[in-house]
Amino acid sequence: MVTQRALVRRPGSRLADGLITHIERVPVDVDLAMTQWQQYVDALAEAGWECVEVPPIEECPDSVFVEDTMVVFRDLAVIARAGADERRPEAAEAERAVAAQGYRIAHVTAPGTFDGGDILKVGTTVYAGLGGRTNQAGIDQLRGFLEPLGAEVVAVPVRKVLHLKSAVTALPDGTVIGYEPLTDDPRAFPEFLAVPEEAGAHVVLLGENRLLMAASAPRSAELFRERGYLPVVVDISEFEKLEGCVTCLSVRLRA
Numbered sequence: 001m002v003t004q005r006a007l008v009r010r011p012g013s014r015l016a017d018g019l020i021t022h023i024e025r026v027p028v029d030v031d032l033a034m035t036q037w038q039q040y041v042d043a044l045a046e047a048g049w050e051c052v053e054v055p056p057i058e059e060c061p062d063s064v065f066v067e068d069t070m071v072v073f074r075d076l077a078v079i080a081r082a083g084a085d086e087r088r089p090e091a092a093e094a095e096r097a098v099a100a101q102g103y104r105i106a107h108v109t110a111p112g113t114f115d116g117g118d119i120l121k122v123g124t125t126v127y128a129g130l131g132g133r134t135n136q137a138g139i140d141q142l143r144g145f146l147e148p149l150g151a152e153v154v155a156v157p158v159r160k161v162l163h164l165k166s167a168v169t170a171l172p173d174g175t176v177i178g179y180e181p182l183t184d185d186p187r188a189f190p191e192f193l194a195v196p197e198e199a200g201a202h203v204v205l206l207g208e209n210r211l212l213m214a215a216s217a218p219r220s221a222e223l224f225r226e227r228g229y230l231p232v233v234v235d236i237s238e239f240e241k242l243e244g245c246v247t248c249l250s251v252r253l254r255a
C-alpha cells in the first residue's frame with residue numbers, strides 16, 4: 001500500500017522569468033529544466049513516492065516551487081499567503097490538490113505571510129524562518145494552527161538567503177544541517193552539523209537512510225555517506241539559478 005505521496009508541479013514555459021533575490025540572474029534553459037524536473041519526479045517515484053501533479057499555472061513562473069504554497073502537519077494543510085505578491089495565485093490549485101488527498105485546510109490571512117520554504121519540521125518542532133517572505137503575523141497564525149496539534153513553533157532569523165530551508169534542513173536523526181556562511185544562527189538548533197557546500201544543506205528525506213540531494217554538493221554527499229546515509233543525487237542546476245533547491249520542488253505528504 002502506498003502511504004507516501006508528494007505534490008509536484010510541472011514547470012511552465014515562463015520559468016526563466018522566475019524571481020531572484022539574493023543571486024545574479026543567469027539564463028535558464030527551460031528544456032533542460034523540464035528534463036531535470038522529470039528526473040526529480042522519477043527519483044521520488046523510484047523511492048516509493050506517488051507523485052500527484054498540481055495543475056501548472058502558466059502566469060506564475062515560480063509555480064514549480066510548489067513547496068512554498070503550504071505546510072502540512074499531521075492531517076492539516078496550512079495554505080500559504082506568499083511573501084511575494086506575484087506568487088499568491090499559486091495557492092488555490094495547490095489547496096484543491098491537498099484537500100483531495102484528505103487533508104483539512106487552514107489559511108494564513110493578511111497581514112500574515114509565509115512561504116512553505118521557510119518552514120522546517122524536525123519531529124514536532126516546527127522552525128519558522130522570519131525573513132523576507134515570512135513575517136511575524138504569519139508565524140503567529142501558524143502557531144495558532146499547529147500548536148493545538150502538538151507542534152512547537154520556533155521562529156528563527158533568515159537574512160542571508162531566500163528561505164530558511166535555503167540555509168538549513170535536517171537529517172533523519174534530527175540533526176540540522178547547514179552551510180554556516182549562510183546560516184544566520186546555527187545555535188538556534190540543538191544539534192547542528194556544518195556542511196561544506198551551500199546545496200549540501202538541502203536534503204529531502206526519502207525514507208529509511210535515503211537522502212535526495214542536488215548534484216552540486218558532492219562533498220556534502222560524501223559526508224552523509226560516511227554517516228551511513230545513501231544520497232540519491234539529481235541535477236537541478238536550472239532551478240538553482242532561480243534560488244530553488246530539492247526541497248522546494250515537492251510537498252511531501254507522509255500519511
Ligand SMILES: NC(=O)NCCC[C@H](N)C(=O)O
Pocket residue numbers: 018019020021062065067068084087116117118162163165166242243244245247248
Ligand atoms: N522553497 C524554496 O526554496 N523555494 C524557492 C523559490 C524560488 C523562487 N524563484 C522565488 O523567489 O520565490
